[in-house]
Amino acid sequence: MEETSTLPLPDAFLDFLNENGLDPSIYTATDSTPRYIRLKPGCEACVEEIEAEIKCKLEKVGWLPDFFSLPPDIQIANSNAYREGKIYGIDAASGAAVSALNISEGDHVLDLCAAPGAKLCMILDLLGNSGTVTGVDVTRHRLAACRTLLQKYALGDRCRLFVADGTTFSLIPVRVHSDSKSWVQDPELIFYGQHSGVVGLSKRELYQTVCENDASSCGYDKVLVDAECTHDGSIRHIQKFEHWGWKTLQRRVLNAERTDSLTVLQLQLLSNGFRLLKVGGSLVYSTCSLTVAQNEDVVERFLLENASAELQDVEAAKNWPCRSGRIWKTLRFDPLTSQTSGLFVAKADAASVAVSMMLRNSNAESSHCRVPQRYNKPNPALASWQIRSIGFSSTKAIEMGLEYFLFHDTLYTMTIETELLPQAKLVLLEL
Template sequence: MEGFVYGFQRVPEHCHRWRFFGKNLFRSVMDEISNLPLPEAFLNFLEENGIDPSIYTASDSTPRYVRLKPGCEAELEEIEAEMKCKLRKVDWLPGFYSLPPDIQIANSKAYQDGKIYGIDAASGAAVSALKISPGDHVLDLCAAPGAKVCMMLDLLGDSGSVTGVDVARHRLAACRTILQKYSLGDRCRLFVADGTTFSLAPVRVDSVSRSCESAFEDKDDKFREWTSRRPWKERKRAAKAREAKSSQLVAVLVDAECTHDGSVRHIQKFEHWGWRTLQRRVLDAERTDSLTVLQLKLLRNGFRLLKVGGLLVYSTCSLTVAQNEDIVEHFLKENASAELQEIDEAEGWPCKCGRIPKTLRFDPLTSQTSGLFVAKVTKLAT
């Protein structure tokens, strides 16, 4: 496809539509930011995918975001005093606050006490698009490192459940740690599993009875589940209850693995890792081809597990067409029961429309967030 770049002429709609200009403007933008330490191969990658390279100058002004744990609102002033900075409420996303980009939250007492957790506002928007309500049963097919799972459980309140899946054992262990930190583990089960083949089959009682540690040691079983330390009879009752719920998934999030080119902070890490690593992880054609195959498989399986009438959100932190609109279009063509949905929650969100109707794109320049693509699909009766 001919390269393009987002220009700056808006069409008045609730999400911003942008006109496309040609390569001459793209080259002039690149000339203006020629002081950026980006290799020519990466600049060519941006041009081929219509990504404005000036987003990589925005990291110093893009804020960090945190979500305040429900019930801690009265402690906001105390948290601000301890962190020595103002937490600015994100008007378009309930529960979210922005911080200056240089603030580190990990050493703060509020973070250590489980009152705040870091999650980019664009990722929070993807979770919000699922319209989670108390009592829902939700699947996060790429759950690690766990902030989105925490947000889902916050939205569920005291009822419903979340099932988190990730193929990486060490990443899911980090997810388990954050759930324990925020005391959210009792309504969430985690599986070390391939999201492209994961199935919500009934869980064996012997699996449920395992402890946190042993559940991650045995590598022979297809899926490895973590459960909290509760009495055996209580875990057995919970397992039977989950069997009945296995066909009741009303929301599925597929925040798929991608090249992460929409994350400015991620790209900046390659200055330390080396640009050859960027070539291998982001620019290599074999790598990107394997990613698009993986993304489509994840989307297919997530939709297979979704109940009729349920909602699925597909997202990536890539800004490329191949990993976003192309995947969605391919999926819709092969699934007659899948229908793309308008994201009604996006009224007032600082984002652009994607290249196909009803999809959205966040980026550092427009949104003051990390880059993210979001599409919402519902399953129709057949």
């Protein structure tokens, strides 16, 4: 019979869970969530050998290819399979975040918060024999751990790693050529593979930066922003505070000032990742926090500030054991629902045409801007708006589908002509 233990949670943490609408039982049944591994492609025939070595059966995860679950008390770090690079230690929820990108062979992928590297390795395995991956992390020793993983699993051929601030990183994929801008300080390139696109480049070519007007064509096909967070969704992380002391939890997780600074950082990372995304590309934002402030609130603010961004369905999620977030199309994993660690996932893409400011209402009040909602009916308030410019023909507008949203005192739209207003599919903001 499987043993369970009850983690004694302090009152301050229980209050924190209550404020965020989180079920405390997520944290109290601490030994029921499986451990997960991912099998390296090409090692499918090794499953029985691995089972014999670790003395337990690997249960295939039906909703996530190449993933297996095993009892939480099984250690893999000292196994031959792990030392020889046949398996990876990675939670299934983390694998789902990578899977949500829907990586195709030939993609140029940016992992903006790459350390410690398990997701980076999965991206490279999915990429196949063409395309490139750029990994970025602000901490050199953590990125060095990524480099070690790439070398261990022989995955470095199409990858380059930069020590850089993800909120300001601006280097474009090396497949393209454009005018370069000067950096105040070039990011440190600590690793590159033979087919990463770096070999043979001059420094000027290597450090080409993205410009506002060329991001749409020169950016990355896929961007992963697995942002720094309080890690409150990681049950094993919370367990550690029983040994570190609950005062440490107060400082690292419950401290309001730390949370505020993190949400600012998360929004900056998300916004910069989107800035580096090419038109038609996809971005996934994820955190291992379960709080609304670090997830839905960040995504909501991002959508308000980035008119061309739109949340997308994760097609594979139809078969995933997760639930919807508080914003349409976002996903949440947790131990009770998913039998995984906690994780939030949102997927966005860049519209094929940049959203442009079309209308302005001098009477609108910014305090009325709250949560985006969709309507399939015209908004009577549009009658008071003034058309300032027309960007596209009515034919093109119908092809694309009209979209509007209100931000502060401005109504933004992809395209519009007066007679089409009643037919518009609206995205408005409720009080």
